[in-house]
Amino acid sequence: MANVISDETIEYVGILAKLELSGEEKEQAKADMGRMLDYIDKLGELDTSQAEPMSHVFGVRNVFRDDVVTNGDMCEDMLKNAPGEKNGMFIAPRTFE
Amino acid sequence: MKKQYETVIGLEVHVELATKTKIFCACSTAFGGAPNTHTCPVCTGMPGTLPVLNKQVLEYAVAVGLAMNCEITRYCKFDRKNYFYPDNPQNYQISQLYLPICRNGYVEIETEEGKKKVGIHEIHMEEDAGKLIHDEWEGCSLVDYNRSGVPLIEIVSEPDMRDAKEVIAYLEKLRMMIQYLGASDCKLQEGSMRADVNLSVREVGTEAFGTRTEMKNLNSFRAISRAIEGERERQIELLEAGNAVIQETRRWDDAKGESYAMRSKEDAQDYRYFPDPDLPPIEVDESWLEEMKAKQPEFREGKMKRYKEEYDIPEYDIEIITASKCMADLFEETVKLCGQPKKVSNWLMVETLRLLKERGMEPEDIRFSPSNLAKLIRLADEKVINSSVAKEVFEAMFDNDMDPEKYVEEKGLKTVCDEGALKKAVEEVIAANPKSVEDYRNGKEKAIGFLVGQTMKAMKGKADPGKVNEMLRGML
Numbered sequence: 356m357a358n359v360i361s362d363e364t365i366e367y368v369g370i371l372a373k374l375e376l377s378g379e380e381k382e383q384a385k386a387d388m389g390r391m392l393d394y395i396d397k398l399g400e401l402d403t404s405q406a407e408p409m410s411h412v413f414g415v416r417n418v419f420r421d422d423v424v425t426n427g428d429m430c431e432d433m434l435k436n437a438p439g440e441k442n443g444m445f446i447a448p449r450t451f452e
Numbered sequence: 453m454k455k456q457y458e459t460v461i462g463l464e465v466h467v468e469l470a471t472k473t474k475i476f477c478a479c480s481t482a483f484g485g486a487p488n489t490h491t492c493p494v495c496t497g498m499p500g501t502l503p504v505l506n507k508q509v510l511e512y513a514v515a516v517g518l519a520m521n522c523e524i525t526r527y528c529k530f531d532r533k534n535y536f537y538p539d540n541p542q543n544y545q546i547s548q549l550y551l552p553i554c555r556n557g558y559v560e561i562e563t564e565e566g567k568k569k570v571g572i573h574e575i576h577m578e579e580d581a582g583k584l585i586h587d588e589w590e591g592c593s594l595v596d597y598n599r600s601g602v603p604l605i606e607i608v609s610e611p612d613m614r615d616a617k618e619v620i621a622y623l624e625k626l627r628m629m630i631q632y633l634g635a636s637d638c639k640l641q642e643g644s645m646r647a648d649v650n651l652s653v654r655e656v657g658t659e660a661f662g663t664r665t666e667m668k669n670l671n672s673f674r675a676i677s678r679a680i681e682g683e684r685e686r687q688i689e690l691l692e693a694g695n696a697v698i699q700e701t702r703r704w705d706d707a708k709g710e711s712y713a714m715r716s717k718e719d720a721q722d723y724r725y726f727p728d729p730d731l732p733p734i735e736v737d738e739s740w741l742e743e744m745k746a747k748q749p750e751f752r753e754g755k756m757k758r759y760k761e762e763y764d765i766p767e768y769d770i771e772i773i774t775a776s777k778c779m780a781d782l783f784e785e786t787v788k789l790c791g792q793p794k795k796v797s798n799w800l801m802v803e804t805l806r807l808l809k810e811r812g813m814e815p816e817d818i819r820f821s822p823s824n825l826a827k828l829i830r831l832a833d834e835k836v837i838n839s840s841v842a843k844e845v846f847e848a849m850f851d852n853d854m855d856p857e858k859y860v861e862e863k864g865l866k867t868v869c870d871e872g873a874l875k876k877a878v879e880e881v882i883a884a885n886p887k888s889v890e891d892y893r894n895g896k897e898k899a900i901g902f903l904v905g906q907t908m909k910a911m912k913g914k915a916d917p918g919k920v921n922e923m924l925r926g927m928l
Contacts, residue, residue, distance in 0.1 A: 371722055373536050410529060410727035416735045419507035422471050425478040428489045433496050433597075441587070443487040444594035447538035450584060 358392035360385040455692075456656040459684045460664075461619055461649060462573075462611035465626060466604050467636045468580065468644040469512045475579050475603035476503030476546065476731075483642075487596035495601035497541030503730055505530075509603040510553065510734060512635040513577050514744050516605060517554030519629045519751065520572050526736050528553050530577075530728040535721075538595050539581040547606075549725045552576035553734075559629070561621040570622050571610030580604050605635075611650065611661065616677040623647060623673065631777040632751050637816055640671050647676060652697070653687045662687070663697040667711055669704050679704040683711060755780055763793035769801050776815035779804075785822035790829050799825060803843060807850045820853040828856040838916050841865050867916050877910045878923050892928055900924060 365381050365388075376384060430443060439446030474481055477494035494501045514524055528551040532544040557572035582600040584593050607626065613619050627638040627645060638645040652664035667683060670676045682704075687697050702711040750758070752774045759770045773779045779800060786796045808815065828849060832842040837860055845856050845865065860866055868874060881903055882889055891899040900921065907920045 367722075371724075411729060411732055413732065415732045418504060418732045419510070420473075420478065420504040422473050422506050422508035423478065424473050424480045426473075426480070426490075426492045429492055430486070430488045433488055433491045433493075436493075436496065436498060439592075441590070441594055443489075444585065444596050445488070445538075446590075447584070447593045447595050449586070449591055450538055450593045 357396065358389045360388045360392075457653045457684070457688050457691075458656045459614055459680070460611045460652050460654060460661055461613040461615075461680065462664075463607075463609045463613070463619065463622065464648040464650065464666075465607040465609075465623070466646040466648075467516075467607065467626075467630060467638060469509055469603040469605060470634060470636050471506055471508045471512070471603055473506055474601035475506050475509050475577070476601055479601065481602050485598055487594075488598060490598040491600070495541075496597050497543070497600075503546065503728075505731060505734070506603065509577055511744060512603075512633070513553045513575060513605050514736070514741075515633050515748060516607070516630060516635055517557060517575050518745060518748060519633060520554070520557040520559050520575070520607075522554035522557030522572055522575060524736055524741060525551050525553050525555060526741075527551065527733060528736075529733045530731045531725045532728045533578075533723045533725055535723060537581075538593055539584050539600070541582065541595075541597060541600060545579060545581070546728055546731070547578035547725075548576035550727070559622065559625050561618065561625050563618055563621060568612075568618070570612045570618075573608045573610050575605050575607050578604050578606060611652075611664075616680040619649070619676060619680060620673050623676070628752060628775065628777070631816070632749055634749070634777075639814075639816070640673070643671070646671070649676065649680060649683070651680065651683050651687070653684055653691070662691075663699050665697065665699065666701045667704050668701060668714065670706075672706075675704060675706040678706065678709060679711065682709060686711070752780075763787070763797075765793050765797045769797045772805070773797065773800060778815045778818060782818065782822055782825070786825045786829075789822055789826035792829060792833075795829050795833075796825065799829070799846065803846050804850070807847065818850075820849045824849055824853060824856055831856060831860060835916055836860065836866055838867050838913070841867070841913060865914060868911060868914050874907075874911070874915060874920070874923060877907050877915075878920065878927060881906045881910060882924075882927060889928060 362381075362385075365376070365385050368384075368388075369376050369381075434440045434443070434445070437445040471481060473479060474490075474495055477492050479490045479492050479495055482490065488496075494503055517524055528548065530546050531549045533547045533549070534544045536543055552574040554575035555573070557575075558569045559572065560567050560569055562568075580599050580602040582595050582597040584595055587594050609622065613622060623645075630636050630638050630645075636644055640646070647670055649667045649670065650664050651667065652662035654660065654662045665683060665687070667679050670679055683702070690697055698713075701714045703714045704711045755774045756770050759765065759774065760767070763770075773783050783793075783796055783800060787793045790796065804818070807813075808818075828842060828845060831837050831845075832839060837845065841860075845859055848854065848859060849856055885903060885906060888899045888902050892903070903924050904917055904920050907924065908915055908917060911920075
C-alpha cells in the first residue's frame with residue numbers, strides 16, 4: 356500500500372464526518388482509505404492533459420423550472436421523516452454557537 | 453510617535469431573492485407560515501430527490517450582476533459545500549465556488565472625497581438554511597425548514613472599503629440597485645439582506661494586508677458601524693500589545709457592544725466543495741443575455757435625468773424621491789392620476805417623510821395607494837377640505853390606506869360652504885373679542901390672525917381660512 360493514512364488525518368476526518376471511531380475501527384478505516392487512494396492514484400498514470408474536466412455524466416444543460424408555486428402544505432408527511440417532532444418542528448440534537 | 457493604522461474592509465452580502473418559489477423546488481417562499489408548512493422532500497434533503505433550478509433565480513442574479521458592471525459567466529455550475537448542522541438537511545449547501553454566475557464588477561459610491569469604485573469580486577447563487585429554535589426545556593433544538601431552499605445571492609466585494617461610512621454607502625447603494633431591480637426588498641432587520649464584514653488593519657503606508665477576521669450577526673446599519681469601530685480597536689490593541697490577530701469568525705453582540713469568537717476546534721471548517729452532479733450546467737448564450745440586458749429597468753441616475761426634464765420639481769426633491777424605488781413608483785403613479793407633480797412631491801417630501809420618521813418606518817413600508825393620494829390632492833384642490841384637514845386625512849390614510857373621499861364624508865370634514873353659518877360664527881367671534889377687534893381697527897394686523905383662529909375653532913376647523921379672513925375684514 357503506497358498511501359499511508361496518519362492518525363491525525365483519521366482523527367480529522369472523523370471530526371468532519373461527526374463520527375466517533377473506536378481504536379479498532381480507526382485502524383480499519385486507515386487501511387480502507389489507503390487502498391482507496393491507491394486506486395485513485397492509478398488515474399494519475401494516464402495522460403489527461405487533453406481531457407476536459409467532467410462534472411456531469413449527461414450532456415444536458417439549462418434545465419429550469421418556472422417560478423410557480425405548485426407544492427402545498429406537506430408538513431404532516433414531512434414530519435414523518437423526522438427523528439422526532441414537537442410543535443410541527445423536527446427535533447434535532449442540541450446545537451449552540 | 454504612535455503608529456497610524458488603516459482599516460481594510462471587504463463585505464459578503466447575502467440577499468434573499470423575491471421569487472415566489474424556492475431555488476430548487478416548487479415550495480412557497482412566503483413569510484410567516486406555520487413551521488414546516490412550506491417544505492417538501494427536496495428542501496428537507498430527503499435522499500433520492502432531484503433539485504431543479506428556478507429560472508427566475510438565475511435571471512435575478514444576472515440582472516444584479518449587470519447592474520453592478522459584472523462579467524456574466526457564460527458557462528456556470530453549482531457546487532456542494534459540505535458541512536453538518538441541523539439547519540442544513542442535506543448535509544451540504546448547494547452553492548457556487550468554481551464558476552459563480554457573475555465576476556469582476558464594481559459599484560460606485562459617494563464618499564467625502566468624491567466618487568469611489570468598490571470592486572465586486574463575484575456574485576453567486578445559493579440556498580438558505582432552515583431556522584433553529586433552541587428548546588431549553590427539553591435540551592434539544594427544533595428545526596423549521598420553511599426557509600430552507602429560499603434563494604440567495606451572495607455578493608462578495610473586494611477589500612476596497614476603508615471605514616464604516618464607506619461600508620454604509622456601499623450597502624445603501626446595493627440595496628437601492630436591488631430594490632430598483634425588484635430582485636429583493638433588502639430588509640436588514642428581517643434578514644432579507646445580511647452583511648458579513650471582513651476586516652483587517654495595517655500600518656498606513658504598508659502594502660500587505662493584515663490578518664482579517666469575519667464578523668457575523670449584523671442586522672442594522674448602526675450595528676455594522678459599531679462592529680467596525682469595535683473590531684478595528686480590538687485588532688489595533690492586539691497588535692500594539694505585540695500579539696497576533698487570529699483569523700476567525702466572530703459574532704457581534706450589539707447589546708453588549710462587543711464581539712466574540714464563534715467557531716471552536718470541534719467545528720473544523722473544511723467544506724470539501726465538489727460540483728453538484730444533480731444540477732446540469734447553465735449556459736447563457738448571446739441572445740438570452742441580450743434579452744436579459746433589454747429587460748433592465750430604469751435606474752436612479754436615469755430617473756433623475758428624466759424627472760428633471762419631465763417634471764417641474766426641485767432637484768433636492770428629485771434626489772430624495774428617487775433614492776427609494778417605492779417612493780419613485782408612488783410619485784410617478786400618483787402624477788399619472790392627478791397630473792400635479794409639484795403637489796405630489798410636496799406630500800411626499802413633507803408629510804410622508806415626517807410620518808416615516810415619526811413611525812420609524814422605511815419608504816418600503818408605505819401602505820397608501822397612489823389613487824388615494826391623488827384623491828386627497830383633488831379634495832384639497834377643489835377646496836372641499838382645507839389644508840389642515842387635508843393633513844389630518846393624510847395621516848389617517850398613511851396609517852390605514854383608506855379612501856379619503858369616504859373618510860371625509862363619514863367624519864363630516866368637508867369645509868362648510870354655508871355662508872349663513874360662517875357669517876354667524878364670525879359675528880359671534882367679533883362680539884366675544886372686542887379687544888382684538890379694537891386692536892385690528894387701530895392697525896394691528898396681527899389681531900386678524902387671532903380672530904381667524906377663533907372663527908376656525910368655532911367652525912371645528914371645517915372652514916376655508918382664506919374665506920374667513922376675507923369675511924372678517926369685510927365685517928370689521
